[in-house]
Amino acid sequence: MQYDVIVVGGSYAGMAASLQLLRARRKVLIIDAGLRRNRFVSHSYGFLGNDGADPARIASEARRQLEAYPTYAHVEALAETANGRSDAFTVVTSDGASYDGRRLLFATGVSDALPEIDGLAERWGRSVFLCPYCHGYELNRGRVGVIATGPMSAHQAQLLTEWGEVTFFTNGALTLDEPGRADLVSRGVSIETTPVARLAGHADVELVDGRRLSFAGLFTGSRTAPSTPIAQALGCAIEDTLFGTQIRTDAMKETTVAGAFACGDAARVPHSVSLAVGDGAWAGAQLHRSLVFPPSSQRG
Incomplete structure (x- = not known):
């Protein structure tokens, strides 16, 4: 038919x-x-x-x-x-x-296509998210990490200040110019340039220098x-x-x-x-x- x-x-x-x-x-x-x-x-x-x-x-x-x-x-x-x-x-x-x-x-x-970071794929949709309108509210204004994948990630970090205290991991994906950096700082965003080694726990970010930072949730781009x-x-x-x-x-x-x-x-x-x-x-x-x-x- x-x-x-x-x-x-x-x-x-x-x-x-x-x-x-x-x-x-x-x-x-x-x-x-x-x-x-x-x-x-x-x-x-x-x-x-x-x-x-x-x-x-x-x-x-x-x-x-x-x-x-x-x-x-x-x-x-x-x-x-x-x-x-x-x-x-x-x-x-x-x-x-x-x-x-x-x-x-x-x-x-x-x-x-997700960033190639150890531990990210298995947390996708559970504690690592894309859309703040879909998953930001449930983080209860806790600490939020944003892992950069390109220039649009700075916009994601700016927006997510509506949902919590933001740390922005540039992770070698972009270099902030001075106006861009100043804008993020004015919004209360912490900028972390040390590369990400892996994700662990619920939403912990382990950096290559050995530091481990914990968050209510993480966001990134695909x-x-x-x-x-x-x-x-x-x-x-x-x-x-x-x-x-x-x-x-x-x-x-x-x-x-x-x-x-x-x-x-x-x-x-x-x-x-x-x-x-x-x-x-x-x-x-x-x-x-x-x-x-x-x-x-x-x-x-």
Whole structure:
């Protein structure tokens, strides 16, 4: 059979888009490998109506609601390739199955390339975080460490003074100019230029000179990229952002390949569950419009 829309990636953005399409009685297939980006965290904060909820529960409840619609289908698999054109796309999964759809939506999420610091990866999402709006409040204005990964890290340190007493570890990732240093100091930020050797304990930073500093939580930046190259292989343009790369889309969430759309973390910055859901809902509505109106009038 041919689906109206095949959604590659079934996390928050992909499901939010699917909901709009299902409510328009369109046939939707979600292909999802089950690897949510926030699978490492036990609580999701800042999402209205689900503040502090287990993100796995949010996802499972959303899927349960989608399953109530008779035009919904779900395949647990990794989408490996996509080819074709608008009204005639084919997606092939890792088990060799193929699925046909009139439109594609890439909601693949992103992968995080973390700083190569011993002990950081196993603390990611537990005591080392990216987003202060998602995890800053629970630190109760305790001591906060920011480990630099590039020029944007100074902005992260500035912002985090809203959530606690900040120590900024430059860690060889950037050299502060005098105005930048003065701004951080004026905000009460302690600047530590000694390189980080490893992380230990809950959120302890061990420096190469042997000192060990303890914090309520740590923040750092990751470099992100779409979690699979499937969109790029189809011919969709990829663009640089301050945080990595993403799939390029227009205001209607369509990629540079006609009939192929993208949403969520893979196609916008910054990232959060709330923003992914909103972006997905918008993409779903625009996908529906593309099925209703001919291309010449879609943006009317």
